[in-house]
Every structure is written in structure tokens, then in C-alpha cells.
Amino acid sequence: MKEVEKVFIGGLKEELMEDKVIDESQLAPGFAEEIKKYGGKDVMTCLQCGNCTGVCPISLKIDYKTRNIIKCCQFGLKKYILSTRWVCATCYRCYEHCPADLNPAEIMIALRHIAVREGIIPPFVKTAATNLVKYGQSVRPDEEIDKIRRELGLKPVHTHDPSFKSVIREIQVLVHASKYDKLIGIQEEVKV
Numbered sequence: 001m002k003e004v005e006k007v008f009i010g011g012l013k014e015e016l017m018e019d020k021v022i023d024e025s026q027l028a029p030g031f032a033e034e035i036k037k038y039g040g041k042d043v044m045t046c047l048q049c050g051n052c053t054g055v056c057p058i059s060l061k062i063d064y065k066t067r068n069i070i071k072c073c074q075f076g077l078k079k080y081i082l083s084t085r086w087v088c089a090t091c092y093r094c095y096e097h098c099p100a101d102l103n104p105a106e107i108m109i110a111l112r113h114i115a116v117r118e119g120i121i122p123p124f125v126k127t128a129a130t131n132l133v134k135y136g137q138s139v140r141p142d143e144e145i146d147k148i149r150r151e152l153g154l155k156p157v158h159t160h161d162p163s164f165k166s167v168i169r170e171i172q173v174l175v176h177a178s179k180y181d182k183l184i185g186i187q188e189e190v191k192v
């Protein structure tokens with residue numbers, strides 16, 4: 001069996017640190033450049049100080065912390081991280097505290113761009129996009145809310161207002177023109 005060197009990637013996951021062996025075939029050497037292409041800065045400038053993880057509001061809830069994700073990007077460990085970036089809330093707290101001016105939030109957004117183009121799209125994203133082109137908002141309108149509004153003598157929520165149809169139409173045209181419908185796989189929902 002080929003001898004390979006274990007790679008320490010800074011607290012990513014016990015399983016990965018202790019049990020997994022990473023060899024060159026698992027690395028994507030051009031990953032840092034690919035991230036730049038989609039709007040991220042140079043991940044190689046990260047100092048691994050951990051500030052981003054320290055201020056991230058969701059870091060306690062996730063296995064892959066912000067600093068770890070940046071470290072994986074530096075190594076080119078593309079396949080390990082492409083299914084994790086959706087948990088970022090794009091709150092930009094990490095950006096405010098990054099001494100390297102790296103803007104980790106933009107790295108997360110770039111990772112999403114890359115993942116979507118590789119067909120890695122969580123179902124909730126497709127659902128939100130479908131709702132957007134159908135109702136003009138990412139959450140499906142709730143009939144119960146309309147019922148309560150009627151009882152209170154209020155107008156229906158805007159998505160049920162006939163005058164809002166032109167807004168939905170504009171959203172559909174934009175989604176189609178930007179090819180977002182094709183990218184996310186909701187073409188059948190966008191009748192232009």
C-alpha cells in the first residue's frame with residue numbers, strides 16, 4: 001500500500017484528523033484560484049488566527065468552523081467542504097474581525113457558487129427559489145395568516161394581492177434572464 005503522509009488540518013473533525021489519510025489525488029490544486037473567480041479573496045493570506053470562528057454566531061452548532069473551512073481551502077480539500085458552507089448566515093461578523101482583511105463571508109458565498117455549479121444544491125434552496133418565482137418571496141404564503149388578517153379587517157398579504165402579480169412577473173423575467181432558473185433547476189416554474 002502506498003505510504004502517505006497524514007495532514008493536520010486544524011481541528012476540522014476528529015474523524016478527519018485522526019482516521020483519514022489525505023493524499024494528493026484528493027486535493028484540488030487550483031481551488032484557491034477557483035474561489036477567487038467567484039468573488040473570494042486569496043485564502044492563502046489567512047493567518048489561521050481563529051477570530052472568524054470566535055465571532056461566528058453559528059460556530060458552536062457546526063462541525064466545520066469558519067477557520068477550518070478556510071484551512072481546507074488553502075489545502076485544496078474541495079470535496080470535504082462543499083457540503084458545509086450553507087450553514088453560513090452571511091452576517092459578516094467574521095469580516096469585521098479578520099486581521100487579514102480576507103472576508104470569510106465572501107469565501108462562503110464563493111463556495112456556494114462553486115457548489116451550485118457542481119450540482120450540489122440542498123433541497124431547501126430549491127424550495128426557496130421556487131417560492132420566489134411563484135409568490136415573490138422565499139416562504140410560501142400561509143392561508144391561515146390571510147384568514148386571521150380577514151378577521152381583523154386587513155387586506156390579504158401582498159402575495160395574494162392581484163396588483164402584486166406584476167412584481168412576481170418581474171422576478172420571473174430576472175430569474176430567467178440571469179439563468180438562475182437553469183442553474184438551480186426550477187425552469188419549469190419560470191414561464192417567460
Ligand code: SF4
Nearest residue numbers: 046047049050052098
Ligand atoms: S479571522 Fe481571517 S485571518 Fe483569522 S482565521 Fe479567520 S479568515 Fe483567517
Ligand code: SF4
Nearest residue numbers: 056088089091092094
Ligand atoms: S458570515 Fe458566516 S462564517 Fe462569517 S460570522 Fe457570519 S455566519 Fe459565521
